Amino acid sequence: MSKKILITETVLRDAHQSLLATRMPLSDMVPILEQMDKIGFYSLECWGGATFDACLRFLNEDPWERLRTIRKMCPNTKLQMLFRGQNMLGYRHYADDVLEYFVQRSVANGIDIIRIFDALNDIKNLEVAIKAAKKEGAHAQVAISYTTGPVFTNEYYVNYAKTIENAGADSICIKDMAALLTPYETYELVKEIKAAVKIPVQIHTHYTSGLASMCLLKGIEAGADMIDTAMSPLALGTSHAPTESMVAALQGTEYDTGLDLMALSEIREYFMTLREKYIKEGLLDPKMLATDAKALIYQVPGGMLSNLLSQLKQAGKADQLTAV
Template sequence: MAAIRLVETSLRDGNQCLWGALGVDTARTLSIAPVMERVGYAAIDFTTSTHMGVAVRYKQQDPWERIRLMAAACQTTPLQFLSTGFRFISWETASPEFMALAFATLTRNGIRRFALADPTNDAVANAAAARLVKQGGGEQVIGALVFTLSPIHDDAHYADAARTMAACPDIDALYIKDPGGLLTPERARTLIPAILAEIGGKPLELHAHNTIGLGDRTYLAGAALGVAALQCASGGAADGTSNPPIERTVRNLREQGHKVDVDDDALAQVGRYFADLAAADGLPTGAPMAYDAGYVRHQLPGGMVGTMRRHLADHRVPHLEGAVIEELGRVREELGWPIVMTPFAQMLQTQAVMNVTGAERYATIPDEIVRYALGRFGRPNRPIAAYVMDRILSSPRARELQSEPEMAPLADLRRRVGAQLSDEEFLLRATMPGAMVDAVQAAGPAPRDYDPAVRPVMALVEQLLARTDLTRVTVEKPGFRLELETDA
């Protein structure tokens, strides 16, 4: 049995799947960083440009500062940045020179490993991005094979993409990225050998979710078939729609005879931290999921199913859920079988709801569907159905969007945004409202310390201070006493 390495995903994917990317800030990251460094992970799945935007928009924190501080705390464990196509923060397609600047700036601030996941599985585009990463100083590039179920996403599809990426000298490893948790052990037993046969000596990793309870068993199958690393989350950030729990995965691997060389005490401490964080902050935690055959029909991420139900309930048509799911499958086929991942998951869901609730199908077409048809999100896996393409292109809005200018040359963009800005500030201001970046600068350095054990006490103190009918308060627990008294 082979030695299996681990990639820790709590700060990025676990946080995104269970907490809407809002559960972790700079203090909550840095407080566990020294322990994560001791574990012995192959890498820490740390951030994306979307998460960087969340830091600015919702936390008023500098994402570059967070990267630098985490990199300083994890000097032997590479931090991973996930890039989904040629984009940075904005969903606007970025120019190669803009992406080159983004990759180089990320590297300079402490990102050492880049995962490249093109939402259309465009292996050529991944190879082009990998070249930019390496030119910018990135140490490791791992190319994604994004898994989905459709008539065209067979083993040959993935083998072809794997062959193209493996031939690229700038891609160091590949990974099967299963955002929907759809890969079964049975399919893994044909898919993984087909990919390994094409990639020579380059390592293959596996990233799956437990959305319908398949992840644990698929990970064991992958390990037996030659996968070099598994991507897992910890404690309260694991399971459910997130990734398989790391401690359970390690126990299962060792039970099967695999070697997993990690610091078990540090691993357990990381798990307790994310469990305590979720409890202290009132965040939902993942739980083992039952198999749901109906999920295969729509493949929507767990959070989006809830969004769809709320939308239908708000419009007083909750009984149309089944019709929307059926329509989503039709729309996906008509649009060339896009993978149900961001941004396509949101686009498919929106169009399906509009088709079901509108006067006729495609009576209303969202701008993002039009942009997709115009090729702004890459090449569709299959040509869009002719009657749908005609409907899209004949709309006045399509003609307007066709004339949208592409991203300005980098030099022009710098002059417009601010020639004197640092690369870090320029990248934020070029992709986000300036007022949000101003708010980050006004807020100053982010707090760096967080202790989930203190959180309930602080919440109680805040509630008591909000009351006007108290003159004296004593808060006491073992090892802690606090007395507050008004001047009156």
């Protein structure tokens, strides 16, 4: 039985957060948005995470205006954001009424899917956000923050997936931000979670350790419904598996995404030009594009590595990245 795999394109948020410390301005997105809207992505991840902070602190942008602009230019594609539960888009806990109003305004300004996570997998930090998202009519996707260790067994993750479903989530995302998943572990984990819950399962894994494409493929074979990818010029390294490569890998199979590779190649050309510009300007360090299997040991998330390098450069200590 055929099963179309849905793709969340991350180039407008997590890809550049992971490669160039969230420094892609709205002006670099606008020229390609209408073309991206025609592709047929399941969703465009374009807001939340560090984008709110980066817009205000580094880009001199209004993050709300960014969202409204993308919404206006992408009327046919669901827009997705990353939301840190009770931390929202900040770096501390916020009151329930503040969170509820923020979710209300996010949906009113164009967000369709809210991916909600807590770094410690504490459901208490997610419950208010889940209820707020559903109240506003948004899709509440709750993420499992994946890591390794004696207590983090498949049984632990399956139990947490059940808790997430019982809390009212519309779907689950296995969020492997530090690129720790391996292909066969992905297969077993997805298989067990799919057997335990009825809601869709999405896979989010970074390419830092070089395993992302293999993990996505094994996860798809195990029953995953959606995957996160990034347009190839801003894929690999600390980012995600390339969108075009995954579309090609699944083409003609029971998992065919239905996306047009020729249409994607036109979008690729645009982002290739941007990549060259970012490298020339020093925003994108080639180190971030490389595979580093040591990530399996140091376990630093992809989105953190580019920001860490940026801060070390500001301090004149970029040569100390490995030591840090």
